[in-house]
Every structure is written in C-alpha cells, then in structure tokens.
Amino acid sequence: MDVDIGNALASEVSPGVSRATLDRLDEDVATAHERIERGRANAEHGYAALNLPETADPDVIQAAVDPLDDAEHLLLVGIGGSALGAATLTDALDGDLSIHVLDNVDPAHTDDLLASIPLSDAVVNVVSRSGTTAETLSNFLVVRAAMEDAGVDWTERTLVTTGDEGPLRDLAGTHDLPSLRVPDGVPGRFSVLSTVGLAAAALDGHDVEAILAGARQAADGLTGSLFECPAYAYGATAYALDARGATVNAMMPYAESLETYAEWFAQLWAESLGKDGLGQTPVRTLGATDQHSQLQLYRAGPRNTMVTLVRPTERTDLGIPATDIEGLSYLGDSSLGDLLDAEFEATEASLAAAGRPNVRVELDRVDERGLGELLYGMEAACVLAGELYGIDTFHQPAVEWGKRAARGLLGGGEFEEARAVDEKTTLRIE
C-alpha cells in the first residue's frame, strides 16, 4: 500500500496541512507509535488486533471449514464487524461460493433469501462473540428452522464462530458443531484478519495465508515516522485534515470489487473515532460511478471533505470495441481500464484544481496479498488516529443505550431506556 498526500498539502488545497505541521505531527506519531507497540507487546485490548498477522492460525481455520467444503452457498449470519470483514474479503475476491450476508433483520429480505437458496447445498457461518447479539441470533433461529423444514440436518452444515462462553458456544458443544474461537482483545471492527473474517474467505476458497502475509508486510512497515509508513501517513493526514475542517472522509475506491471495503472502512472509522464529540464522518462512495453523484458536492460544496481515492495499479482489462459512431471514436482506441484510470486521475486533479484535499492510496492488485496489506494498513491508520485524538479507539459505549431500549421493547426485561421511547416528542406533518 502506497499513500500519496501531495494533494493534502496546504500549498495545494484548503483545508490542507503544511510541511511544518507534518514535521511537528511526526513527533506525535513517534510517541503514538511507542504506545501502539507497547499495547501490541502486552496484547492489550484492541492493540491485540494488530498482532493478528502473527497470531491467527490458518491451519485451525482450514481444519474447521474442511468438513463443509462441499457447499455451493454460504449464508453468513452476523452483523457489524461480525459480517463486514468477511463480506469485504469475499466480495473483493473471485471465489467458489455464492455468498449471502444476513446482517439485517428485514423479514422480507430474510424470507426471500431463504426461498432462493437450495439449503442442502448451503453452509451457515453464524458469528457473534457474545453469542447473544439479537439480530444475529434471531436470523440464526430462522435459518435453522428453515433448514429443518427443508429436511436438511443443520448440525451438519453450521460453523459457529464465537467466544469461549455464551449460548452459541453451548450450542456448538451440545451438537458437536465445527466451531472457531473469536480471539481475545479483538473488537469486531478489527476482526477481519481473525477467525471472524477469515473463515468465510477459507470457505470461499481463498488463500488465507496470503491474506495474512500481506497484512504482515504492512505490520512490518510500522515505524515511528509518518514519512516512512504509509499507514501512519494516512492516519496522521486524516487526523490533521479533520482538525482543520475536513470533518468528512469520502472513501472512494476505483474498483467495483472494493465497494464493500468502503463499507468496512466506514465502520472502522466511525465506531473507532466517533466519540467524545470527536471523529471524522466516513462516507462510502465508488469511483467512477459516484463522479456522477457526489463529485459536484465534494468539489463545490462546503470545504469540509477529504476524498480518499483508492486503486489497484494492476488489473485485468477489457478493450472497448472500435466504433464508427460519430464523436465516440476516441473510446474505441482504449479500454475500460484506461477509462477508469483516466477518470481516477481526472477526479484527483479536478479536486486539487478546486483546492479540495484528497489522498491517493494504491495497492498492487486486488488479490489476497493486496487486501491483507490494505485492510491492516487502514486498521493501523485508525489506531494511530485514535492515539492522536487521544480517545479510546476500541470501545463503542454509545450503542448500548439503544440495545437496552430495543430489548426492553421486545419484552426482554425492564429497561428504563424502553420507557423513554414512549415519551417521544412529536411534531407530525401528514
């Protein structure tokens, strides 16, 4: 992963960071790096995620998925970090299976999905560290019943990924299900390089060791200077731009297969950094598509956005057939890849010409190794940014209120928060 912050410099754009700012910031990066290394050495909560390239065991994952390798469909039942990492990997890579992610509790969607899949050819991976996540467990109960209704032995087709204790761990024990352990100290949004993200990748036929090797390469590149470490360069620049007014970070990969990566990044960034009144709002976009949707705003709206342009430097290509249609002959000399790259560079220059900050992130290829490096790099960037903000990157206390309210509304106990729902202020226009 290479990072180019030339279009984030104050000499080019506004808001921007000056070279003097970067030099000062680099001292903070050195201090933050020491804290991060200490956290990793002690396997502290959260920091432990940055050790996954060393601690995750591909053989354990492979052994757990081997009994299920005759499937043609994978039903991934999880939500948030228990789904997005796996979806990111399997959407980015051409795999063996049809992957269906049940990460919502929409009845029509779940019903339609279950009706469309031959359940006897499906494997279910149910993922929840606590084993109690309401959305995940509800969907799992529905899926299990659908398998029973279809005469499919769900105990032969279910892989459980969960913690050491809880309802799902008990279930795995009772029915002798293949199971994987969610490692300690790894928050969901940092779990893509653990059993949580990698089991789906292994089931889909991808090279888990290569994903981890890419991540190791990024881990080996963590040094105490943003000028030497692409991940830290990204995290520090995003932090500095946010402090100067770029409160929005539009993540814009120029590869259709990385669309889910942008969604993964949005969780990583929002849930890690959005606290204490701080944090940069991530927006997931897609190049070149969203040039025809969001670019007007990014170029001419408020000066509150940095755009992160991501692309692979190598990709398979497809020629555009020659044509005698008037005015279009120039297209016939090129390829879809040429066009996409031209749009990438044109958008980058277009933002710079309007004085709008943007950062270029390049990976070699969208393959196992490239993804491992990119995902680890963005995790490290996020942890660094958290250190610079001075916040706790690894918790998410603000989501608990709503969980208690929802549980109370469903009759799962007495919760004060549920009563607040009934007291909603209304000003309704019909």
Add this chain to the structure above:
Amino acid sequence: MDVDIGNALASEVSPGVSRATLDRLDEDVATAHERIERGRANAEHGYAALNLPETADPDVIQAAVDPLDDAEHLLLVGIGGSALGAATLTDALDGDLSIHVLDNVDPAHTDDLLASIPLSDAVVNVVSRSGTTAETLSNFLVVRAAMEDAGVDWTERTLVTTGDEGPLRDLAGTHDLPSLRVPDGVPGRFSVLSTVGLAAAALDGHDVEAILAGARQAADGLTGSLFECPAYAYGATAYALDARGATVNAMMPYAESLETYAEWFAQLWAESLGKDGLGQTPVRTLGATDQHSQLQLYRAGPRNTMVTLVRPTERTDLGIPATDIEGLSYLGDSSLGDLLDAEFEATEASLAAAGRPNVRVELDRVDERGLGELLYGMEAACVLAGELYGIDTFHQPAVEWGKRAARGLLGGGEFEEARAVDEKTTLRIE
C-alpha cells in the same frame, strides 16, 4: 409520506430548530412555494420534473417495452441519474427480471457480469440523454460486441432511452430500435418518474401508473406551508439544521429493499445542493445494520449530523421460532418485523436522548404507490431546500472539469485540464 420533526426541535436536541424559527421559516417556504409553482407552470428547467406525475405517459413506456417482454434479465446501462432511479424502483419491488446495473467502467466487473448472463434471454436498456456519456457508451459498445459474439441479434434486444439528438438517437433510427425520449427540463437526478426510471420498472413488471399515482398524491399535497406539507417539512428542517451545524444528513431506511433509495437520495441531495460552498453532505446508511457501524459516531461524535429514519408502517413479517437457548427466549415471542421496529424506535430515542437531531419519515408500504410518493416527496423537499439556500438546484457545473480532463487523457481532443493531471504535486510514502 408522513414526516415527524419532533426530534429536530431545539427543545429536544442540539443543533435544533425552535418553534419560532419554524414560524419564520414558514414565510420563506410560502415564498419558495410560489417560485416553485411558477417554475412548474412554465415548465422551467428542473421544475418540469415536478410535473412528471402529470406529463409522463405510462402507455408510451409500456408500448416501448412490450416487444421485449420475453426477457429474463435486464442489463441497465447508464450512470448517475440514468441508472439510480431505475435501480431504486427495481431493487425496492419484487419483480419479474434479474436486474444488472452497469453503472461503472470496471473491466473485471463488466467481464464477469457478461459471462454470467445468458445474453439471449437479456434485454439491454441503454440510457444517456446526450448519447455521449463516456462510461455508458463504452459499456454499451462492450455489451453489443458480447451479444454479437454470442450470436444474439442486439437490435432485437436493445431499448434506447435518450434525447432527441445525438449518437444514441441516430443509432436507434439506423437500426429501428425501440426507443424512449428523455423529457425536456428534467435533470438526471430528477428523472426517476420519467421514461428514464420507469422503463426498467415496466420491464420488471411493475405498475407504472401506480408509481405515478403515488407521486401525484405527493404533488397534490404541495402547499405553501411546511406545517401542512410533509415534503416541505422535510426540506425546510434539513435546511435549518444544516444552517445550525448539522452539515451531514444520514439517510437511514429500515428496509433492506430501500438500500438503493438511500443511494438515489445521496445523488439528489449532493448534486442539487452541493454548490457555492453550500450543501449538506448525504450519507447512505441502512437500519438496523448500521446501528452496529455508524450509530456510535452519530450519537457521540461531533454534533454535525441529522439522521433521517425511514420506515414503512406495514410490511410482511416473519416469526422468530421459539427457543430454549438460555437468555434468548424473549426473541422467540416476537418476529423479525417486531425486532426491526423496536430497533427503529430505540435508535430514534437513543439519538434524542443524546440530544442529536433526527427526523422520522414513514410511508405506508414499500410498493409502487408508496415509492412514487416517497421519491416525489424527496424531490420536492430538495427543490424547496434549493430555494431556501438560494442556489441553482438543477445544474452540476463542477463535474465538467473532470470530464474534460478524462477525455483529454484518452486522446479525445486537446484539453487544458488533461495537462493539469500531469502536474500533480506528489508526496509519496511507500
């Protein structure tokens, strides 16, 4: 469509709008409404889009798609407003066809897609007002060649939607293709209720007249007061919250089938209002999924976000099977719909309890009529907001620079912008 702005009041949240503010704003709404009505009466550029419920002709659309009604797949080739409206309708409604949207120029994606579809069972709808959009025409040339390679007569399977002139209009004439006309005065992002969005809906078997009837209902509800018109209540509240610091608008439908609607809204809002340094940044999210991704930020990050919570008040449901798994028995008494509604209300209350502004939008059902009403309502809200900002809602001048640069890079002529690309400032960390 009903709108509840109770949780946008300054008595409840910050930033918020006071009742006195709303009363003052209502005078501006009355003035803006007069301008909008004048624009509609004169069919002025852009305002003409608000007349589509009256001017769009379902019979013309049906006649154009009838010759193609044996298809099982629809390849929609367009980008931006030429794709998002059609995708919004067909993703929201259960239809007859498998729909594939080619709205990007990613070579791997286009190649994989064409390899996966039996082209003899496919119909292509190529959509570009000018007939020269580089991405759309490139994809169309690739699709046409793939059909020829597969021995499929593309002239029998292509519906053209374009303006009165240009390469696509010429092509339709030369090959006697079924074609539809993009109406005058309707920008792409406001074209869902025209031939641009409705042809795909008709091909997919939906009731176009019911979509327009829902839109007419919303059009009939446009009055000079935000207290009487849900669309204007939404637009005025978003404008007032933006002015008070809610520079981000997170559009969060609680229905999986409305995920593309949020993307459609993001284009509508960004490209219409993002100009002159103004505009509110739309973020597309999804309930309940993104409670496990974005909610931490919205509840505890900077006070710069309003959340728009959208749901249907009626939906098909799916019971959660009873279970004796410890701690989960409360789920077995309910349904996925109950859970989703509880999460909706819990999230809304959770934001309000943290003093964060949010607005509730409800439609009766996600069906043709409900969608027509919702989409028209949001268009009217956007036009009203544009009047309040005092900007030109209907143009998008900032995207032209990049288009010229990309064309120059591909050898499509001499453009100064292409030279700027070569002069990029670089600060690269490897």
